[in-house]
Every structure is written in C-alpha cells, then in structure tokens.
Amino acid sequence: MTIKVLVVDDSALIRNLLGKMIEADSELSLVGMAADAYMAKDMVNQHRPDVITLDIEMPKVDGLTFLDRLMKARPTAVVMISSLTEEGADATFNALALGAVDFIPKPKLDSPQDFNEYQDLILEKIKSAAHAKLKTQRAAPAVVVQPSHKPALSNRVINTQLVAIGASTGGTEAILSLLQQFPAVMPPIVITQHMPPGFTRTFAERLNKLTRLNVKQAEDGERLLPCYVYIAPGDQHLEVIKVGGSFKTRLTQGDKVSGHRPSVDxxxxxxxxxxxxxxxxxxxxxxxxxxADGMALIDEQGGKTFAQGEQSCVVFGMPREAIKRGVIHHVVELPQLADKMLNYLASLKRD
Known part of the structure; x- marks a missing residue:
C-alpha cells in the first residue's frame, strides 16, 4: 500500500516542487495539491490522505487554523512547511503543539545538491509521519505537579550530576512535557533535539517561558550551571567537556554522526x-x-539510562534501538518519566 499524500501550499512553485518529489518515490502517491484551506478541506474528504504537507502562511485561512480544525474533525499526520523567520518558527511550535507530527523549512534550492538533500529529507519525514502516532493515539501528557510534591535533590547531586536528553520526531512536545515536570532546582541539563538552524533559539525561548528552569540555546565554551538547560543549536554538534572542575560546552561543525548534526550520539x-x-x-x-551508541557508552561508564515508552512516542525508533541494545535500565512512558528520573536522582547519596 502506497502512502497517500496531499500537498497544501499557496505557492504554485512549492506545490509543483513538492509534487514532483513525491511522485518520484514509488512508496508515495500524490492524491492532490491544494492552494488554500478550502480546497484542502474538500480534498481531505475526497481522498482521505495518510499525510498532509501544510504551509503555515496561507490566504483566507492560515495553516494553524486549518490544522486545528483538521485535528478535531479528522486527525491526520501533518508535516508543516515552515518559513525561516522568527514568526515562522513560533508558528511551527504552535503547530506541533496542536498535533502536527513534524516540520521542515521551506526549500532554498541553490544547487542540485540542495535539491537532492531536501528531497531525501522531505520524503523521509513524510514516510515517518505516515507511521507516527497522532496526538489522540498517544498516552496523555502528565499534569504539571507543583514543586512541593517533588523529591528534594541534595546539593551534591545538583552540583555533580549531569542530565542528558536526546530526541527527534515528536521531541519538541515531549521535551516540554518532561521539563515542565522538573522542579526549578536541577543539575545542569543538556539536550540535543534534531532541528534545523533558525529554529533552536525560538525552541529554547519557548521552553524558558513554559518551564521553571532557565533554558537557552547553548553557546561555545560556557560553563554548565545548575538550574539551566542547554539546547544544541541547529547544524552544530553539542559536546560536554571537563575543564578543571567544571563542565563546559563545546560546539563543533563536524561531519554528521548517525545521519545528524546535531547528533544525540x-x-x-x-x-x-x-x-x-x-x-x-x-x-x-x-x-x-x-x-543508541551513546547510551551504550553511558551504560558502560556506570550512568543511569532511561527510554520513553512506545505508547507515548510519536515515533518509537530511537528508544527502540537503544532498548534492543540492552543498554536501557528503565523504559517509562512520558507522563511518568520525570518522576522516575527525579526519584533516581533523589536516591543518590546525600551530602
């Protein structure tokens, strides 16, 4: 069975470009191309697509309004096509909160290599979206619990431990849910979320507003501090190094690792x-x-490893791979994950 795809974009150029990319893949079937939300609504009812690529900025009814109505009437896997502006990034994260599975920036195709890389990426995202769990199918997010109900962490734990988190498809909302469950006083937290340049700063600002922690896009050479969260910038690897008695960040433009930059590994x-x-x-x-490789090394070095459970994942690929390797100590659904991690940290020897 081929994956039925509907393209919704007010730009004829983008519609035709995405249409040609989709038609070139034997696993996908282009069922329609719509210039606005009204045409899209009719095509959704007529063709019942498996995946929709959706432009955020459209006339008459914008992409977010259409997405909200779609998710209430006929939940469908949606990949947002986003502009590389601050407003575009904000709208993208709102779309993911409404239930979009993933996003990709609008194409900037200055060379054949750009075209081929973009085609590979959009086709991969469409195929992944077709097999993703929609918001209505996933375990409900946890209710935010007040800090007084969370176990207190010792000063030694706060000043000696590091918390590391990695995610890809579906990760923006999963990370938000997880961080909202953490108290304001935590060891330093470092996060790699697969994301293109132009979006990570807005992502960090969003998390900073919606959680108790201080969240920022990581900069090169900064000392990691308790109560802070550091997000890997798009298109740069984030590493942690030890200088003297302090943990510090290091950003590099090295080759892609495990197919990504930034890479969780x-x-x-x-x-x-x-x-x-x-x-x-x-x-x-x-x-x-x-x-998965990085988790294996953390396990080997004596660290504690957790993986999100399948029922709450948008795509279970990354956790499944690490679990298959036998290097995960606890598999926990997202609503309970923060408590499990906090209970572990609270159990460590107090000062």
Whole structure:
C-alpha cells in the first residue's frame, strides 16, 4: 500500500516542487495539491490522505487554523512547511503543539545538491509521519505537579550530576512535557533535539517561558550551571567537556554522526566520557537510531539510562534501538518519566 499524500501550499512553485518529489518515490502517491484551506478541506474528504504537507502562511485561512480544525474533525499526520523567520518558527511550535507530527523549512534550492538533500529529507519525514502516532493515539501528557510534591535533590547531586536528553520526531512536545515536570532546582541539563538552524533559539525561548528552569540555546565554551538547560543549536554538534572542575560546552561543525548534526550520539558520548557514572540520560521519541551508541557508552561508564515508552512516542525508533541494545535500565512512558528520573536522582547519596 502506497502512502497517500496531499500537498497544501499557496505557492504554485512549492506545490509543483513538492509534487514532483513525491511522485518520484514509488512508496508515495500524490492524491492532490491544494492552494488554500478550502480546497484542502474538500480534498481531505475526497481522498482521505495518510499525510498532509501544510504551509503555515496561507490566504483566507492560515495553516494553524486549518490544522486545528483538521485535528478535531479528522486527525491526520501533518508535516508543516515552515518559513525561516522568527514568526515562522513560533508558528511551527504552535503547530506541533496542536498535533502536527513534524516540520521542515521551506526549500532554498541553490544547487542540485540542495535539491537532492531536501528531497531525501522531505520524503523521509513524510514516510515517518505516515507511521507516527497522532496526538489522540498517544498516552496523555502528565499534569504539571507543583514543586512541593517533588523529591528534594541534595546539593551534591545538583552540583555533580549531569542530565542528558536526546530526541527527534515528536521531541519538541515531549521535551516540554518532561521539563515542565522538573522542579526549578536541577543539575545542569543538556539536550540535543534534531532541528534545523533558525529554529533552536525560538525552541529554547519557548521552553524558558513554559518551564521553571532557565533554558537557552547553548553557546561555545560556557560553563554548565545548575538550574539551566542547554539546547544544541541547529547544524552544530553539542559536546560536554571537563575543564578543571567544571563542565563546559563545546560546539563543533563536524561531519554528521548517525545521519545528524546535531547528533544525540555526539552529546551522549561526550557526557559519558566526562561525567561517567554521574550521568542521568533519557532518549525520547524519534526516528532512526541516533543515541543508541551513546547510551551504550553511558551504560558502560556506570550512568543511569532511561527510554520513553512506545505508547507515548510519536515515533518509537530511537528508544527502540537503544532498548534492543540492552543498554536501557528503565523504559517509562512520558507522563511518568520525570518522576522516575527525579526519584533516581533523589536516591543518590546525600551530602
């Protein structure tokens, strides 16, 4: 069975470009192309697509309004096509909160190589979206619990432990849900979420507003502090190194690792090397296997490893791969994951 795809975009150029890319793949079937939400609504009812690529900025009815109505009337896997602006990034994260599975920036195709890379990426995202769990099918997010009900962490734990998190497809909302469950006082947290340049700063700002922690996009060479969360910038690997008695960030433009830059494996490997048994790591929803090798090294060095359970994942690929390797100590659905991690940290020897 081929995957039925509907393209919704007010630009004829983008519609035709995406249409040609989809038609070139034997696993996909282009069932329609719509220039606005009204045409899209009719085509959704007529063709019942498996996946919709949806432009955020459209005339008459914008992409977010259409997405909200779609998710209430006929939940469908949606990949947002996003503009590389601050407003576009904000709208993208709102779309993911409404239930879109994934997003990709609008194409900037200055060379044949750009075209081929973009085609590979959009086709991969469409296929992944077709097999993703929609918001209505996943375990409900946890209700945010007040800090007084969370176990207190010792000063030694706060100042010696590192928390590392990796995610891909579905990760933006999973990370938000997880961080909202954490109290304001935590060891430093480092996160790699697969995301293109131009979106990670807005993502960090969003998390900073919606959680008790101080969240920022990581900069090169900064000292990791308790109560802070550091997000890997798009298109740069985030590593942690130890300088003297302090953990510091290192950003690099090295080759893609496990198919990605930033790579979860790069982050996890670095944390395993410099923090060892003082590492608490979680691998969340995502396509592929990035993070499995790094989790193996964290396990080998004596750190504690967690994986998000299948029922709450948008895509179970990354957690499944790490679980298959036998390097995950606890598999926990997202609503309970923060409590499990906090209980572990609270159980460590007090000062």
């Amino acid at each position: 790069v982050l996890f490997n670095s944390v395993a090397e410099c923090a060892g048994a003082n590492t608490t790591a979680a691998i969340l929803t995502g396509m592929g296997k990035d993070g």
